[in-house]
Amino acid sequence: MFRCQPGYTLRKIKDTCYLLPYGQQIADQKKSFILNETSSFLWNILQHNEGAEPEELVKLLARVYQLDESFFPELRSDVMDFLTQLTGLGMITEDLHPISKEPSGSMVIAGITMNLYGPRELFSKCFEPFYKKFSAEPDQILELITAPPASRCYEQVLLQNSEMTIFENSDRYVVLFPQMQNIYEAHMLKDGSYVRIHCHAQATELNTDNLFHAIRLFFLFIAQKKGLFAIHSASILYHDKAWLFSGHSGMGKSTHTALWHELFDTPYLNGDLNLLGFEDGHITVYGIPWCGTSEIFTTEQYELGGIVLLGQDSQTDRLEKLPPSEKILRVMQRMISPAWKEIQLTRNLSFAEKIADCVPVLHFLCTKNPSAAYTMKNAIDLRRSCNER
Numbered sequence: 001m002f003r004c005q006p007g008y009t010l011r012k013i014k015d016t017c018y019l020l021p022y023g024q025q026i027a028d029q030k031k032s033f034i035l036n037e038t039s040s041f042l043w044n045i046l047q048h049n050e051g052a053e054p055e056e057l058v059k060l061l062a063r064v065y066q067l068d069e070s071f072f073p074e075l076r077s078d079v080m081d082f083l084t085q086l087t088g089l090g091m092i093t094e095d096l097h098p099i100s101k102e103p104s105g106s107m108v109i110a111g112i113t114m115n116l117y118g119p120r121e122l123f124s125k126c127f128e129p130f131y132k133k134f135s136a137e138p139d140q141i142l143e144l145i146t147a148p149p150a151s152r153c154y155e156q157v158l159l160q161n162s163e164m165t166i167f168e169n170s171d172r173y174v175v176l177f178p179q180m181q182n183i184y185e186a187h188m189l190k191d192g193s194y195v196r197i198h199c200h201a202q203a204t205e206l207n208t209d210n211l212f213h214a215i216r217l218f219f220l221f222i223a224q225k226k227g228l229f230a231i232h233s234a235s236i237l238y239h240d241k242a243w244l245f246s247g248h249s250g251m252g253k254s255t256h257t258a259l260w261h262e263l264f265d266t267p268y269l270n271g272d273l274n275l276l277g278f279e280d281g282h283i284t285v286y287g288i289p290w291c292g293t294s295e296i297f298t299t300e301q302y303e304l305g306g307i308v309l310l311g312q313d314s315q316t317d318r319l320e321k322l323p324p325s326e327k328i329l330r331v332m333q334r335m336i337s338p339a340w341k342e343i344q345l346t347r348n349l350s351f352a353e354k355i356a357d358c359v360p361v362l363h364f365l366c367t368k369n370p371s372a373a374y375t376m377k378n379a380i381d382l383r384r385s386c387n388e389r
Contacts, residue, residue, distance in 0.1 A: 001051045001052065001053055001094070001095045002046060002051060002052065002053075002054070002083050002087070002092050002093070002094050002095075003046060003050065003051035003092060003093055003094075003095070003171075004043065004046045004047045004051075004091070004092055005025075005090060005091055005092055005093055005153050006023075006153060006155075007021055007022055007023050007024055007025035007030070007153075008020065008021055008022070008025060008030075008091055009022060010035070010040060010043050010044065010047070016034060017034065017035045017036070017037075017039075017040045018032045018033065018034055018035070019032060019033040019034075019035060019043065019091060020032050024154075028152070030089075030090065033086075033089060033091065038061065038078065038082075039082050041061070041064065042057055042061075042079065042082055043086075045057060045060060046092060051095075054076070054079050054080060054083060055076075057079045058072055058075045058076050058079050061075050061078075061079070062075055090152065093153065095171065096171070096172055096187055096188075096189050096194050096196055097194065098117055098141055098143055098194065099117075099143065099145065099196075100117040100118060100143060102117075103115050103116060103117055103134055104116050104117060104118060104119065104120040104123070105120060105123065105127075105131055105134075106131065106132055106133065106134040106135050106138065107127055107130040107131050107132060108130060108132045108135075109130050109219065109286075109287075109288055109289065110223065110228055110275050110277070110286035110287070110288060110301070111226075111286070112139045112140065112219070112222060112223060112226060112228070113132070113135045113137075113138045113139050113140075114138055114139065114140045114141070114142055114219070115134065115135060115138040115140075115141050115142070116142055116143075116144075117141065117142070117143035117144070118143050118144025118145065118146070118197075119144060119146065119201065119203065121203040121208075122144050122146075122199070122201075122203050122207070122208055122211055123144075123208070123211070123212075124208050124209065124211070124212035124289070126212060126289040126290075126297075127212075127289055129289070129299045130289060130299060139193070139222055139226070140192060140193060140194070140195065140218065140219070140222045141193065141194045142194075142195045142197070142215060142218065143194070143195065143196050143197070144197050144199055144211070145196055145197070145198050145199070146199060146200065146201035147198060148184045148198055149184060149185060149187075149198050152185070153169060153174070154167040154169070154174055155167055155168060155169045155170070156168045156169075158173075158340040158341065159340050162178070162179065163177070163178075163179060164176060164177050164178070164217070165178070166340055168340075171189070171190065172187050172188060172189055172190060173187070173188045173190065173340075174186070174187055175187075175188070175214075175217065177210070177214055180210040180213075180214060181210075182199050182200040182202070182204075182206070182207040182210055182211070183197060183198070183199045183200075183210060183211065183214055184198035184199060185198055186198070186214060186218070188218055188221065191225075192218065192221045192222040192225060193222075195215075195218045197211065197214060197215075199211060212289075212290075213290070216290045220336070220337050220338060221338050223275060223337070224337045224338055224344060224347055224348075226277075227277050227278065227351070228275050228276065228277040228286065229275070229276050229277070229335055229337045229347075229348060229351045229352075230273055230274065230275050230276075230288075230335060230336050230337050231244060231246060231273070231274050231276060231307070231331070231334050231335055231336070232246060232272065232273060232334050232335075232336050233245055233246035233253060233270075233272075233273070233274050233307070233334065234246075234253040234254055234256075234257040234268075234270065234271050234272060234294070234296075235257070235268070235269040235270050235274050235285065236257050236260050236261065236266040236267065236268060236269060237266060237267045237268075237269055237302060238260070238264075238266050238305060238377075238380065239305070239384065240302065240303070241302060241303050241304065241305030241306075242269055242274070242285035242302040242303065242304050242305060243304075243305045243306055243307075243308065243380070244274055244285070244304070244306075244307045244308065245257055245307075245308045245310055246307060246308070246309055246310065246334045247309065247310035247311065252310055252312065252366070252368050253310055254271060254294065255368050256308075256310060256366070256368075256372060256373065256376070257271075259370055259372065259373035260373050260377070263370060263373050263374070264373070264377060268296045269285065269287070269296075269297075269298050269300075269302070270287070270288070270291050270294075270296060270297050270298065271291045271292055271293075271294020271295070271296035271297070272290070272291045272292025272293070272294050272296075273288065273290050273291060273292065273336070274288075275288045276304060276351070276355065278351075278354060278358075282303050282304070282358060283303070283304040283354070283355055283358050283359055284301050284302070284303060284304065285301060285302050285303075285304050286301045287299040287300050287301060304355075304358075304359050305359065305360075305380070306359045306360035306361065306362060306380070306383075307331060307355065307359065307360070307361050307362070308362045308364050308376060309322075309330055309331075309334070309361065309362065309363045309364065310364055310366065311363065311364065311365040311366070312365065312366070312367075313365040313366055313367060314367065315367070316365070316366075316367070317364070317365070317366040317367055317369075317371050317372045317375040317376075318364075318365055318366075318375070319362055319363065319364055319365075319379055320363045320364075320365055321363070322361070322363045324356065327356045327361040327363075328349070328352045328353045328355075328356045329352075330361075330363075331352040331356060331361060332348050332349050332352035335348050335352070360383060362376075362379065364376055364379075
């Protein structure tokens with residue numbers, strides 16, 4: 001379906017019809033455009049009906065000019081010329097849908113199927129362990145378009161910081177990544193089913209890395225809708241369960257998991273980010289490719305043993321009791337799942353409460369010495385021993 005872009009109005013000046021820009025369109029140096037009688041009719045249909053399909057426009061033209069179906073091919077060509085020209089000028093926009101005919105791959109991460117379209121070389125090699133057979137019913141379609149968008153339309157700002165700006169338009173979210181120079185902008189349908197990223201074609205290491213991290217945002221959106229939530233944390237496997245260590249930057253989560261690995265030979269799972277969901281009656285940690293700069297991740301999934309919230313103490317290693325509400329709040333604050341809107345915050349908070357109800361959430365003030373790993377291990381072992389009795 002094609003729709004009129006905001007910021008244009010159709011006005012007749014003497015005997016000539018003009019599309020005139022106003023507001024931000026003027027600021028963006030958009031120009032006026034002359035429409036003939038037929039084009040003016042089509043514009044009015046798009047504007048008054050809040051959009052239309054090309055075939056609808058063909059039938060309406062035939063009715064107005066009293067033409068039978070033998071004229072449809074000519075009318076169809078005229079309609080497509082009109083739509084193509086005004087789309088190129090940024091005066092109308094087409095609803096989001098895949099442009100590429102052939103997929104470049106398909107992957108499954110935490111049970112979420114994503115079909116990929118666009119140059120294969122632009123997708124990070126970190127995705128390769130997750131590639132699967134092409135799915136006819138993906139949860140999300142992600143397409144890379146190696147050209148800038150035909151037009152730009154930004155409506156309500158939901159979030160803005162140095163890393164991104166997220167706009168909510170009537171039919172989609174639009175995301176800008178100001179620090180990623182190879183990405184023009186990204187568009188996602190509001191249900192997360194389709195994502196289009198406009199980007200440069202050059203497959204440099206920096207460009208593919210930027211796209212890899214941008215894709216994470218859209219994956220986490222659809223993951224949240226399916227009950228999966230991401231926590232900024234490093235994780236290890238201990239007694240066949242995943243243990244997460246989380247803290248603000250500089251709190252030592254990487255140092256602490258490294259101590260466990262060195263002292264107790266516990267396998268690493270992920271060095272920076274863990275995705276959690278509720279499955280088969282317990283909290284599950286799913287393997288994902290995003291892991292910060294650690295290059296540590298897994299494709300496997302494990303039951304969650306617990307979450308350790310780290311704090312620093314220069315002299316001693318000790319557990320500090322937290323009230324139930326504080327456990328829930330702190331777990332939620334460590335999530336990086338979307339919280340652009342209130343409903344997303346509600347989902348995050350609800351799942352944080354489920355985590356606190358199902359597994360231990362421990363507040364550990366510690367040094368960066370081996371004693372910290374021994375103290376935490378003893379506390380976990382004591383809990384396991386008590387649970388087995």
